[in-house]
Amino acid sequence: xxxxxxxxxxxxxxxxxxxxxxxxxxxSRAVKKTLSVRQVPYLAIGAAFSFVIMMFNVPIPGGxxxxxxxxxxxxxxxxxxxxxxxxxxxxxxQALLFGDGGITAIGxxxxxxxxxxxxxxxxxxxxxxxxxxxxxxxxxxxxGAGAYVGIGAAALxxxxxxxxxxxxxxxxxxxxxxxxxxLNVAVPAMxxxxxxxxxxxxxxxTALVVKYLQKQNSVFFKGERS
Amino acid sequence: MSKTLHKRSDFxxxxxxxxxxxxxxxxxSEEYANRKGFLQSLDPRIKTxxxxxxxxxxxxxxxxxLIGTLYGFCLILAFSSSIPIRHFLGRTLFFIPFFSLxxxxxxxxxxxTPGDPVCSFNVLGINGTLTRPGIDGALLFVVRIATSVSxxxxxxxxxxxxxxxxxxxxxxxxxxxxxTVSMCYRYLYIFATMVENIFTAVKxxxxxxxxxxxxxxxxxxxxxxxxxxxxxxxxxxYMAMLSRGYTGEPRLLSQFYATPKDWVWLLSSLIIxxxxxxxxxxx
Numbered sequence: 174x175x176x177x178x179x180x181x182x183x184x185x186x187x188x189x190x191x192x193x194x195x196x197x198x199x200x201s202r203a204v205k206k207t208l209s210v211r212q213v214p215y216l217a218i219g220a221a222f223s224f225v226i227m228m229f230n231v232p233i234p235g236g237x238x239x240x241x242x243x244x245x246x247x248x249x250x251x252x253x254x255x256x257x258x259x260x261x262x263x264x265x266x267q268a269l270l271f272g273d274g275g276i277t278a279i280g281x282x283x284x285x286x287x288x289x290x291x292x293x294x295x296x297x298x299x300x301x302x303x304x305x306x307x308x309x310x311x312x313x314x315x316x317g318a319g320a321y322v323g324i325g326a327a328a329l330x331x332x333x334x335x336x337x338x339x340x341x342x343x344x345x346x347x348x349x350x351x352x353x354x355x356l357n358v359a360v361p362a363m364x365x366x367x368x369x370x371x372x373x374x375x376x377x378x379t380a381l382v383v384k385y386l387q388k389q390n391s392v393f394f395k396g397e398r399s
Numbered sequence: 400m401s402k403t404l405h406k407r408s409d410f411x412x413x414x415x416x417x418x419x420x421x422x423x424x425x426x427x428s429e430e431y432a433n434r435k436g437f438l439q440s441l442d443p444r445i446k447t448x449x450x451x452x453x454x455x456x457x458x459x460x461x462x463x464x465l466i467g468t469l470y471g472f473c474l475i476l477a478f479s480s481s482i483p484i485r486h487f488l489g490r491t492l493f494f495i496p497f498f499s500l501x502x503x504x505x506x507x508x509x510x511x512t513p514g515d516p517v518c519s520f521n522v523l524g525i526n527g528t529l530t531r532p533g534i535d536g537a538l539l540f541v542v543r544i545a546t547s548v549s550x551x552x553x554x555x556x557x558x559x560x561x562x563x564x565x566x567x568x569x570x571x572x573x574x575x576x577x578x579t580v581s582m583c584y585r586y587l588y589i590f591a592t593m594v595e596n597i598f599t600a601v602k603x604x605x606x607x608x609x610x611x612x613x614x615x616x617x618x619x620x621x622x623x624x625x626x627x628x629x630x631x632x633x634x635x636x637y638m639a640m641l642s643r644g645y646t647g648e649p650r651l652l653s654q655f656y657a658t659p660k661d662w663v664w665l666l667s668s669l670i671i672x673x674x675x676x677x678x679x680x681x682x
Contacts, residue, residue: 177495178547179540183458201576214636217582218629224583225590226622250626258576262583265567270428270560270584272495272551276451277458346514348532350461353506353540381619382626389627 174242174331174367175267176282178275180352181334182342189334190280196257196288203254216255220262223247226378241378244286244327245294245320249383253295260287281334285327294323294379308387317380324375325368332356332363431556436480438557445661447566449668450554456672457546460679463539466546469675473549480557490552496545503537512536560584562655586632590625597621 204216226243248256261283267273274282298312298319305311336356339349352359432439438446453469460466477487505511512533519528555563564580601617 177499177544178454178551179458179543180499183455186458214582214640215630215633217579218586218633218636220579220583221586221590222626222629224587225594225625246622258579262576262580265580266564266584266587268551269563270555272490272548272555275547276551277454277547344461346532348512348514348536348539349506350536350539353503353512353536377615378619378622381615382623385620385623386626389623 174282174286174327174371175264175274176278176285176331176334178277180275181278181281181338182351183277185334185338185341185351186275186277186280188280189284193280193283193288196284197261200254200257200261203252204258216251216258217262219247219251219255220259220266223256223259224263224266241320241375242286242290242324242327243375243378244290245298245316245323245375246379246382248291248295249298249316249319249379253292256291256295257287260291285330285334289330290323290327292323293326294319297322312387313380313384316383317376320375320379321368321372324372325364328363328367328371329360332360335359335363428556429559431480431482432559434481436482436557438476438480438553440660441664442655442657442661443558443562443566444569444655445657445665446558447554447563448569449665450550452668452672454547454550456675457543457550460543460675461539462679463535463542465675465679466539466542470542470546470549472671473546473553476553477549480553482553482556487549487552490556491545491549495548496541499544500537500541503540507533507537509533566655582636589632590629593625593628594621597625 223243226241226246244256244260247259250256251259264274264279264282264287268276268279268282296319298315301315301318302309302312305315333356335352335354336359338351339353339355342350344350354362441449457466457469460469473491474484474487478484507529509516509528509530512530514530514532517529517531517534519526521527558566561581561584564584565577567577567580598621601621
């Protein structure tokens with residue numbers, strides 16, 4: 174899901190960077206309103222937590238392993254706006270310090286993983302969980318469904334971004350200048366790959382973590398307050 | 400222990416490895432950043448602007464030759480910055496560029512990219528024809544990815560991570576955001592160590608997790624537990640911040656100083672970028 178530098182044109186990267194600026198601004202305002210000064214370290218530690226989730230390898234049938242992105246889980250725990258900032262911080266650190274995801278593509282990656290993924294997932298979660306009690310099984314199912322739909326939506330966005338490149342940016346003889354596959358290849362490749370394999374890892378991690386936090390009687394579902 | 404059980408306990412090993420790779424990468428980067436070299440001697444702000452200018456210029460170029468020249472320039476910069484070339488090539492040519500090469504392989508053939516045929520072959524009764532636009536497109540794509548990875552690796556290997564995060568200020572990013580990024584980076588060390596300890600404990604106490612469903616429960620329980628420890632820690636950190644005089648308005652202590660050498664480098668970089676951009680339009 175992390176798009177490296179060079180896969181997308183500078184215009185695409187610039188456009189998504191411009192789209193993300195008002196989103197980050199809105200997120201900062203929303204977080205200032207909902208989190209007190211006391212909770213500044215909470216946001217930083219939440220960002221570190223969203224980075225660390227990717228270090229946990231989850232066993233999947235067949236003996237292989239995968240890791241979750243955790244965007245929807247962070248949105249359920251911190252609220253969608255705080256999750257937007259937390260995941261952005263994690264993506265900035267990954268791109269700048271570890272070369273995971275491009276620097277020029279930071280706007281696009283943040284749009285997919287720090288905006289679409291947590292927001293779509295979070296609203297699916299709130300829609301399904303509705304006003305069910307915090308310890309109910311419905312919330313576990315809602316968390317899993319949110320994670321699945323969230324990662325599917327983010328993968329769809331990434332597929333469209335890749336697929337538009339050869340249509341918009343090519344030489345006179347039709348040679349693609351950036352990502353070479355059109356929408357007919359890029360969208361199914363991204364969406365099916367994520368819905369058939371990675372989406373399930375996301376579902377398992379998000380649903381089980383919510384279940385364990387319920388068991389421990391945690392009152393950490395901050396998202397419900399914002 | 401059966402082979403299957405070994406395979407299924409892999410997630411413990413891989414999780415430990417993820418944490419160790421993070422810690423190793425971070426330590427190794429600091430080691431290179433502390434060496435004496437050309438890029439290390441530059442002001443982090445100037446270095447970031449110049450390398451980003453190269454990155455943006457390179458992404459705008461449509462000629463594989465010009466981008467290849469820029470890759471050669473990256474090798475010179477790596478050499479002059481005391482980064483072993485073997486390590487640099489390993490970091491910049493494997494994984495992302497190799498993965499990208501695998502992605503573009505089908506575009507080499509006439510079935511995906513029609514055009515002038517370069518050569519045809521028959522393998523196991525399947526005919527294939529490589530085309531000129533296919534080869535040119537794939538070459539441009541892979542060279543661009545390798546060069547962009549090289550520029551980012553040069554930046555991250557020659558700058559202390561703490562300084563690199565503070566450089567975000569020059570882009571007008573609010574202090575509170577820079578503070579969050581810096582704090583987050585410090586906690587990553589703690590959490591990576593925590594993940595490693597968790598799985599070392601699981602391995603030493605359980606040995607092998609026999610079924611993937613049980614393994615998933617182990618992982619989920621540990622993520623939930625990490626979250627609980629996270630929230631406890633945030634309270635303690637806030638108390639520590641208060642005791643050191645935090646009033647709600649963050650202040651960053653270290654300042655950067657640019658020397659004439661930095662300005663000369665910035666000017667030279669911008670001239671090279673303009674030259675590449677101009678050449679890109681002519682070619």
